[in-house]
Amino acid sequence: RVLLGVDDVKEGLKARRCNLSANNYCDLFPLLLHIEEHQMKIDIHTFDCDNQILKAIPGEHNLLALKVPGLAENRPSVLRGDAIYVEILGDENHLRYEGIVHRVRENDVHLGFHKNFITKYVKGMQLRVQFTFNRLPLRVQHRALSMLRRCEVQKLMFPSIYRGLFGVSPITNDGFSKWFNRDVSTNQQQMAAVTNIVFESASPAPYIVFGPPGTGKTVTMVEAIVQLWHIKKPHMLVCAPSNSAADVIASRLLEKGHIPASNILRMYASSRLWEAVPLAVRCCANYDKASEDYYYPTLAEIMKYHVVIVTLVTSAKLVTSGIPAGHFSHVFIDEGGHAMEPEVLVPIAGILTTEGHRGTFTGQLVIAGDPKQLGPIIRSTVANKLGLVFTMSCGASKCSQCPVVLIVRDPAGLVFEVFSIVGRSFLERLMDEVDLYSRDEEKDAYDSAVITKLIKNFRSHKDILNISNSLFYHKELKSNDLDLIGYLGSAPLTRATFWYPSVMKSETRP
Incomplete structure (x- = not known):
């Protein structure tokens, strides 16, 4: 009742039943975050x-x-x-x-x-x-929403209004002297994505790279980062929802040495166990061996690095440090389908926005992920304590015209609807509701100037892909003809798709 500012919760929720828009964006999300925090307190x-x-x-x-x-x-x-x-x-x-x-x-x-x-x-x-639980992730999300409002960039969260302001035809890759990953050089979709990211064909809208597991989303991001460094030497911010995902990007950037380690900073929060940091990444981490603890670089030190890799929440420290708007020409967000939308705003507000340039981004936002995989995990009070099921206000399983809502029945038998906007990622919302990223059913294709669908799978046999390919990916996925002999060695091969090797290992914890 306090959060809604009403005495009647049912009426208060009904009064707020409206589609998410630029007008209510910075009002609705703070309310949902407060409701989420309330449930987190109950849970802990x-x-x-x-x-x-x-x-x-x-x-x-x-x-x-x-x-x-x-x-x-x-x-x-x-x-x-x-x-x-x-x-x-x-x-x-x-x-x-x-x-x-x-x-x-x-x-x-x-x-x-x-x-x-x-x-x-x-x-x-x-x-x-x-x-107790750490409120810092929620606090920085509230701050990001507040900064977004001050910089008047709510409309950029709905980039369909910019359709037609930039060329919609894909750019050719004539500007590259070489491809640093040979697999990318033979993959048409990855080449198109990298090229359009480097030359910012989607600006000022976010560029999206999506596809199921094993299609090379992270590989595409890494290739784009390497190409940018060799062509323009810009400063780039790379984020992911989790430390493990951020470490994968850092490891792959360091693996081939295409960008010197001295140009890469993998910045950790003090809560990260040093024992859990991959050995390959430790050379560029903000860790002091003498004191055996993490340290936070000064603003001047951070600005020397061309690639800074952090989690979404830790990127708030860069905003706090006063990174000037425009310093980072690109902000990459990997595994974007796993993060709540306000969480994705943390590295955007204050880094790609400034009150001195209201209503615009100062760099290119790139998001990679898959809206068909597991989305953000929330603990909504109405969803978990009172409630029941996800549905659509029109009764359909999915409808771009209707907001996702929860039908909730409280102990007194009253039925009311509550938005589940906070349980949906920014990536999923853009692809579901923004025309710019919708599939052209007549051409059976997306506009590659703003979005690329990766279809070549490097991880799964075609029989394993069959179900998800039919249900979610328009039967466009292609198996990369895995070399089973290389994987199984001298093991006997049969016609079976699944093969389960035995692994003798022991799990240890500090």
Whole structure:
């Protein structure tokens, strides 16, 4: 009721039943983020527990260990730097003491407390433990929406209004002296995508590269980054929703040495375990071996690098540091289908936007992903606590004319509709609702000046692709004729599509 500003929740939700637009963009998303945060608070407190014991750690006088069942499965999710609160059972004042997570292990965490608690700590004392979640990801998304409003670029989130302002025919690849990845040089779709990204055929609209797993989306992004560096030497920002996805891009950029490691910065947040950083990427990470900890480069240091690779949330640090608008000529976002739309805005607002140039982007945005794969994971209060199923207001399974809504039945039997806009990625919304990225059914093709569909699959046998190809990809996917002999060696081959090799390994955790 407080978030909606009404006494009647049902009426408040009905009053806000409207399609997402440039006019309500910066009002609706903050509301949905607040609702999401409310559910996150409810979820995290389900892990609170009494009668817990902290144990001393040999050689660590300022740290105490807390056993957390389910930690290895992220139930709850705890990262370095998070806060966990403890209360001494029987304390009449009910004082809560904040413990900061210094290490996350398989079954326990090491917490650092203020001396006020350390002096009271007694071995075996019973405690009430309360978990929290880090609000930083939500805070930077709210800030991005606020900056977007100040820079008056809401309309750029609906780029169909720019159709026809730039050439819609694909650009040829005459400007390249060579292709750095041989596989790309034999793939027509990847070549077209790289060429149009380099020469910004979609500007000012985002350029989209999409396709199912194994079609080379990340390879295409890497080739475009390398080509840009050799042709123009620009400054580029590369983002992904997760550290693992960002590490893949960094590893592939470093693998062949087409861009010197001295020109690449892989910037991590302090919560990232150094042991989890791939060995190949450590040479360009913001990690100080002497202090055995991460450091944050100064603005001047960051601006020296031609390629900066971060997660979407960590890119907020670049905005905070004051990176001048226009410094990054391109912002690449890989795995864009996995991120909520406000999360994608974090590296856009303040980096591609400026109040000095209202209503325009100062560089090219490139998004790669697949709207047919798993989308953003949300914990909406109405979806999880009250509710039920996804549907469309017209009753269809998919309709570009209708917003995606939730039909929710509360305990009193009242039925109302709630938007699930926040559970959809920016990539999916553009492809579903913006004409610029729609498929021309007469030509059976997309406008390659703004979007490229990758169809050559390097990972799956044609029989494995068959179902998804028929259901989602207009039967256009092509298997790359995998060399099964190369994969299986001397193993006997049969007519079966699936082959399960045995792997003898052991899984270890720090």
